[in-house]
Amino acid sequence: MAFRMTEQSYLVLLALAQQPRHGYGVAQAVKDLTDGAVRLGAGTLYGILDRIVAEGYAEASGEQVVDGRLRRYYRLTDAGGDALAAETTRLQALARRAHQVLRARPAGQLGFTGRTVASAV
Amino acid sequence: MAFRMTEQSYLVLLALAQQPRHGYGVAQAVKDLTDGAVRLGAGTLYGILDRIVAEGYAEASGEQVVDGRLRRYYRLTDAGGDALAAETTRLQALARRAHQVLRARPAGQLGFTGRTVASAV
DNA sequence: CGATATATATCACTCAACGACCTATCGGCG
């Protein structure tokens, strides 16, 4: 039952943390936040929005009609903000550790030049 | 067909970047790398190993029998190292941006205190 | 003897992600 914090749902929470947004706006914000790397399709987007609302991480924040088109807004809740902060901390720690690993292992290095660990074949 | 770089497969690549490891060793390394937060079950683990080998990100690196138990080793390839570095860069950028967003939005803040954006209901 | 840890592997199930599709409005182009 537990909510699964995937990267996509994380990005949606992050987009909502910037400001309340409507669905389509969330998709655009995610695209911006990831430099175009992550593009949320409609199926993914509304599925995630439903899930984070069900989890209490966001809530409907009213509707507006702009240029004849309906906009359904969502707002991050405190619980959503907490979850987002926790996940961000986790991500930062992971990124930091990953950087350490890569720094200790420069590109092109094939094992330790000194000796090979129990070279089994 | 494209390989999906999920967090779990990323962690496996990272574990292999530290040093060649056997399956069970990878699971333990991932547990360590994430401070116990991510625990790979057998199904997840071997599924990922098969996928990253199929993708050319890692390769079998021989077998050893230690204490009567078979150990099947895997070694990161150059392609795997590149993919890992690229994903790490992406993660760092995301973490940095997420930090900016959260810094601009301290915990407990409910929208801008000055005015509410076109408060629609 | 049984439990736990090590070590590999398979299998069925679930559900998030994805792409395709649908409706509808607005603005621009020819």
Next chain:
DNA sequence: CGCCGATAGGTCGTTGAGTGATATATATCG
């Protein structure tokens, strides 16, 4: 005017990664 792309909402079927259960086997500890 018709068509297209962008905006905005939504559904639906497929796929496949992740998960837990299960199986096999050995070593160690109590």
